[in-house]
Amino acid sequence: MKKHSLVLVLSITALLLPLWAVDVWFSAAPGSAGNGAGYYIEATSVTYSPEGSDLWLYKNGSYAAGSSGYGGGYLSAGTTQADGGPQTIEYYAEAWDWYYYESASAWHYITIDPPANTPPFGVCDYAHAAVPAGGNMYAAGWAVDNEVGAPVVRVDILIDGNDVADADNGGDRWDVADAFGRPDYRYSGWGINYNVGSLGVGTHTLEFRAWDNEGASGTFGYRTFEVTNSSPDITLLAPAAQVVALGATLTITSHATDPDGDITWHNLDIQRPNGTWNFQGGFASGEPYSGGPVGSGGDSTRSATFTFDEIGTWYVRSWVSDSAGQNLHSATVAITVVDNVPPSIPSGLFATSITTNSFTLNWQASTDNVGMAYHHVYRNGTYIGSTNGTQTSLPISSLTSGTTYNMTVQAQDLAGNQSAQSVVLPVTTTVVPSPPTVPTGLTVSNLAATSFTLNWNASTDNIGVTQYEVYKNGVLYGATASTSLNITNLSTGTAHTMTVRARDAEGSWSALSAGLSVAMAASDTNGNGVADWLEGSLTSYDASFSTNATADTLSGTPAGAGAGATKLTVLQPGK
Numbered sequence: 001m002k003k004h005s006l007v008l009v010l011s012i013t014a015l016l017l018p019l020w021a022v023d024v025w026f027s028a029a030p031g032s033a034g035n036g037a038g039y040y041i042e043a044t045s046v047t048y049s050p051e052g053s054d055l056w057l058y059k060n061g062s063y064a065a066g067s068s069g070y071g072g073g074y075l076s077a078g079t080t081q082a083d084g085g086p087q088t089i090e091y092y093a094e095a096w097d098w099y100y101y102e103s104a105s106a107w108h109y110i111t112i113d114p115p116a117n118t119p120p121f122g123v124c125d126y127a128h129a130a131v132p133a134g135g136n137m138y139a140a141g142w143a144v145d146n147e148v149g150a151p152v153v154r155v156d157i158l159i160d161g162n163d164v165a166d167a168d169n170g171g172d173r174w175d176v177a178d179a180f181g182r183p184d185y186r187y188s189g190w191g192i193n194y195n196v197g198s199l200g201v202g203t204h205t206l207e208f209r210a211w212d213n214e215g216a217s218g219t220f221g222y223r224t225f226e227v228t229n230s231s232p233d234i235t236l237l238a239p240a241a242q243v244v245a246l247g248a249t250l251t252i253t254s255h256a257t258d259p260d261g262d263i264t265w266h267n268l269d270i271q272r273p274n275g276t277w278n279f280q281g282g283f284a285s286g287e288p289y290s291g292g293p294v295g296s297g298g299d300s301t302r303s304a305t306f307t308f309d310e311i312g313t314w315y316v317r318s319w320v321s322d323s324a325g326q327n328l329h330s331a332t333v334a335i336t337v338v339d340n341v342p343p344s345i346p347s348g349l350f351a352t353s354i355t356t357n358s359f360t361l362n363w364q365a366s367t368d369n370v371g372m373a374y375h376h377v378y379r380n381g382t383y384i385g386s387t388n389g390t391q392t393s394l395p396i397s398s399l400t401s402g403t404t405y406n407m408t409v410q411a412q413d414l415a416g417n418q419s420a421q422s423v424v425l426p427v428t429t430t431v432v433p434s435p436p437t438v439p440t441g442l443t444v445s446n447l448a449a450t451s452f453t454l455n456w457n458a459s460t461d462n463i464g465v466t467q468y469e470v471y472k473n474g475v476l477y478g479a480t481a482s483t484s485l486n487i488t489n490l491s492t493g494t495a496h497t498m499t500v501r502a503r504d505a506e507g508s509w510s511a512l513s514a515g516l517s518v519a520m521a522a523s524d525t526n527g528n529g530v531a532d533w534l535e536g537s538l539t540s541y542d543a544s545f546s547t548n549a550t551a552d553t554l555s556g557t558p559a560g561a562g563a564g565a566t567k568l569t570v571l572q573p574g575k
Contacts, residue, residue, distance in 0.1 A: 021100035022047040024055065024093050026108045028078060035085040035115035042078030043106065045095030052099075058092040085112035120145035120152045120210040122190075124221030127206060131196050132230040133260035140191040141221060142173045143210035150216070155190040156209040158219070159199065167192045167208070197261070201229040201324055229324035232258035234266075236318050236330040237301075243336045246311055246370065246415075253303040254318030254330060261298035265291065265321040268304055269329075273312025273337075308337045311370060311415055339415030343368035346375060346409040349425035356401035356430045362393045366411035366419060374412040378421060379405050389413075402431040402463065435510045436461035436502035439468065439483075442516040444498075449521050451488040458483050459502035459510055467503040471512065472496050493522035 028042035043065075047053035052070035056063065057077045065079040075095065083089055089112060094105040122143030131137040143152045155167040170189025177188070190208075207222040234256040244250065256266045267290040271277045293300030300320070308314055314335040321327045348364035366372060372389025379396065387394055399405065405428075408421040441457035459465050470477045470485045473496055478485055490496065496519075499512040 021049055021102045022053055022095045022097035022104045024095035024104045024106050026091070026093060026106055027076065029091065029108045030110060032111040032113060033081075033083065034113045036082055037113075038080055038082045039110065040078060040080050041091055041108070041110070042076055043091075043093030045075045045093070045104065046073065047075075047095065047097045048072045049097040049099035054096040054098075056094050056096075058094075060090050061092070064091070083110075083112045084115060086114035087112045114214075115147055117214050117216040118145065118147050118150075119216040119218030120150075120212045121218050122152075122155070122188075122208060122210050122220045124206075124208060124223065127221075127223060128225055130226040130228055132228050133199075133201055133262075134197045134230060135195070135259070137194045137196050137206075137225065138192065139167075139194075139206065139208075139221075140170065140189075141208070142170070142176045142188045143190060143208070143220070144176060144188045145210075145212040145216070147212070147214070150212040150214050152188055152210050153213050154211045156211070157192050157194060158205075158207045158209060159194075160204050163209070165192060165194055196227050199227045201227050201260075229262075229322065229326060230259040231326050232256055232260075232263060232320045232322050232328055234318055234320040234328055234330045236316065236333060239316065239333060239335065241333045241335070243338055244308060246337055246339045246341075247307065247309060248337070249305055249307045250335070251303060251305050252316055252318075253301065256293065256300045256302075256318070256320035258298050258320070258322050260322060260324075261296065262323040263293040263297045263300050263320055264323050265319075266293045266300045266302050267291070267319050268302055269317050269319060270306060271315040273310055273314060308335060311337050311339050313337075339370045339413060339417060341369050341413075342417040342419045343372060343411040343413045345419045346411050346422045349407060349409060349422055351407070351425065351427040353395075354427065354430060356432050357399045358395065358397040359399070359427055359429065360393055360395050361407050361409070361425070361427070363409045363422065365390065365392050368411070368413040368417075371414045372411060373414045373416075376410040376412060376418075378408045378410065381406070381408075396427075399429050401429050404428040431463045431506060433506045433508045434462045434504070435508040436465045436504050438510045439500040439502055439513040442498060442500060442513060444516065444518050446486075447518075449492045450490045451486065452490075452518060453484055453486050454498050454500070454516070454518075455484045456500050456513065461502070461504040461508075463505045465502050466505050469501050469503070469509075471499045471501075474499075487518075490520050492520050495519040 022045060024043060024045040026042065027044035028040055030039050030041070033039040041057070043055060043057045045053060045055040049072055052068070053075060055067045055075040055077045057065040057079065059081065065077040067075045067077040069075050077093070089110045091108045091110065092105065094103055096103045120143050122141055124139055124141040126141070127139035128137050143155050145152055156163045157165045157167055167190035170191050173189040203224055203226055205222065206225055207219050209217050209219045211217045234254060237253040237255055239250045239252065252268050254266065254268055256263055269277055294302050302318070314337060315332050316335055317330050317332040319327060319329045343366040346363045346366050350362050351359045352362060353360045361377060363375070366375070374386045374389060375392065376386045377384055377394050384396070385394055404426050407425045407427055410421045411419040436459040439456040439459050443455045444452045445455055446453040454470060467479055467481055468483065469479045472487065477487065487498070495517055497515040497517050499515050501512045502510040
């Protein structure tokens with residue numbers, strides 16, 4: 001009876017067994033895990049084999065854990081893991097029944113979260129503290145990210161908070177990798193050479209932003225730098241220093257540059273000989289000479305013509321100014337303006353106030369296109385003195401009497417130009433007065449009843465005798481330039497005392513000569529040789545004449561003779 005009962009129980013048990021001999025499932029398995037966080041995963045199996053079974057757990061195809069047991073029942077296999085994300089981990093569990101040679105398997109997937117995104121960081125090793133406007137600002141350093149597998153991929157340059165450029169990849173910085181003990185810090189060096197031409201003059205901020213391959217970023221290296229305004233430069237291209245004639249026109253050309261490209265004024269300046277700078281006047285109508293640049297704000301050329309209309313030294317320069325108020329002048333060039341037109345030749349020379357040792361030279365004034373400065377006077381070709389440009393006479397003194405001097409005059413204008421010398425004017429000084437010698441040797445010729453000719457020897461004089469005066473009985477009778485004079489209209493029987501004096505060119509007179517008495521023959525009506533006044537009164541006389549005598553003295557006193565007469569001289573006719 002008992003035996004049949006046991007068979008019945010076994011039969012009932014067999015009816016209650018599953019259709020399979022082994023089964024497996026994940027009894028502990030999270031769906032996800034944090035980056036690097038630990039988690040526990042476990043698989044469980046059951047078998048009804050009377051002999052035993054195995055349980056294996058695999059992670060991404062690799063053995064992770066396992067368990068074996070004899071006889072039927074449950075097995076478990078588990079492990080604690082920690083994985084970096086983001087990724088998905090595949091777990092596979094397999095159970096094996098030894099008796100029936102059957103197996104069962106199960107899969108489970110765990111999502112590993114990405115790591116907490118730590119931003120990269122870095123250091124600016126060097127950056128310019130000041131950069132001239134238009135220049136380049138250089139900076140360099142390194143940037144890293146502490147996360148494994150999250151290298152820095154870009155470094156931005158921020159100026160005044162604005163992303164203006166990307167830094168160049170500076171390659172591996174092994175000094176940084178070694179310092180952090182992270183050889184996986186790759187391509188951490190960076191550098192930048194940024195032109196600041198778009199920035200205004202003044203203070204600006206500079207910082208850097210590093211990005212990793214996960215999109216995380218971090219800023220670092222904050223500092224300030226100055227953009228300074230570069231001074232402009234200017235060159236006067238033309239004219240060069242030179243000497244020009246009055247009225248010359250030159251072209252003035254200037255070239256200005258500015259590294260910052262902000263020329264605001266570019267002027268041409270001229271200083272007149274009187275010291276006044278001609279900033280705005282004197283250029284030909286419509287010509288540029290001041291104002292903003294001609295050309296770009298960084299490269300400007302100006303040109304203008306100018307007529308130099310005043311004698312003296314002019315100074316030419318140019319100047320440039322930028323937006324920061326920086327002014328710069330070019331080199332100054334001297335333009336010397338001269339008058340090369342000589343004045344007219346003095347003319348109309350004449351002398352006045354001539355004396356024995358002086359005279360005054362006179363002339364007509366010269367003319368000049370600018371103005372007269374001097375009249376130079378020459379005597380016998382030697383310079384002796386000058387007058388100003390308006391004075392047209394000069395006293396000449398300390399001369400020798402009776403000497404001829406050849407006088408000329410030369411004109412000089414304000415620029416120093418000289419005319420040719422004038423035509424020569426001979427001027428002779430007067431002689432010191434010296435009277436002529438007294439005339440001598442008075443004689444009579446051509447004696448007639450009522451006339452005769454008076455003759456004398458010529459006088460001598462240092463400058464020359466010009467005239468003789470003849471006196472009869474002390475009264476001026478006449479004058480002549482010769483050494484004889486006819487005396488006429490005399491009365492017969494009269495006697496006359498004749499004297500002569502000489503005059504020279506200076507008007508000096510000699511003394512009167514010794515007197516010469518000349519008696520005129522008496523009237524003889526009857527022609528007997530006896531004067532009418534002697535007729536009937538001469539008592540006795542010796543009619544004989546001495547041989548060759550022109551006159552003899554008769555004895556006795558004729559009745560007709562004048563009172564006190566003691567003798568009578570009778571002229572022998574023909575002698």
